[in-house]
Amino acid sequence: MNKKLIKIAVVGPESTGKSTISSALAKHYQTVWVPEYARYYCEGLTAPCTLQDELNMFYGQIALEKSMEVVATNNLLICDTTFLTVKIWSDYQLGETPQTVLDAIKNHHYDFYILLKNDIPWQPDPLRDFENMGDYFMDVWRTELNNIDAKYVEVGGLDHRLQNAINAIEVFLIANNKS
Numbered sequence: 811m812n813k814k815l816i817k818i819a820v821v822g823p824e825s826t827g828k829s830t831i832s833s834a835l836a837k838h839y840q841t842v843w844v845p846e847y848a849r850y851y852c853e854g855l856t857a858p859c860t861l862q863d864e865l866n867m868f869y870g871q872i873a874l875e876k877s878m879e880v881v882a883t884n885n886l887l888i889c890d891t892t893f894l895t896v897k898i899w900s901d902y903q904l905g906e907t908p909q910t911v912l913d914a915i916k917n918h919h920y921d922f923y924i925l926l927k928n929d930i931p932w933q934p935d936p937l938r939d940f941e942n943m944g945d946y947f948m949d950v951w952r953t954e955l956n957n958i959d960a961k962y963v964e965v966g967g968l969d970h971r972l973q974n975a976i977n978a979i980e981v982f983l984i985a986n987n988k989s
Contacts, residue, residue, distance in 0.1 A: 822926035823947035832890035843888040927966030
């Protein structure tokens with residue numbers, strides 16, 4: 811009998827180590843991880859991001875996630891962010907979110923979220939714009955996760971970030987009999 815696929819989302823403000831932690835978690839749990847589609851999409855933008863671009867990133871993230879679900883092993887899929895990021899960026903940068911995204915948030919489920927704290931040095935990157943806004947976006951993430959009644963744990967620590975994330979996942983898996 812196959813167990814249900816458990817989806818763990820790694821989220822948080824920019825430059826908190828989401829991709830690094832997602833990759834390392836996938837290696838630790840011997841499964842795959844879903845990269846952030848928006849990163850690839852934004853590399854090709856030649857003009858400011860529009861609501862249509864945000865919608866395209868939403869669809870791209872969903873498609874990438876679906877494609878990785880079929881190759882996930884050990885009944886576990888690690889997701890480097892979610893399309894909830896589309897809502898956060900759309901609201902902040904454009905003042906609104908496409909209704910399609912808002913509707914999907916209610917129905918697209920993740921079993922557990924790791925919310926990475928804004929407690930490591932910000933790293934410059936051509937796709938990052940909010941160097942001094944990590945605390946602001948940390949509050950936004952908390953609000954958004956609470957709005958959807960998400961099960962989440964905040965994870966921090968410069969030297970033990972990965973181990974703290976693993977510990978949080980293990981507690982979740984044991985508490986929910988999913989190990």
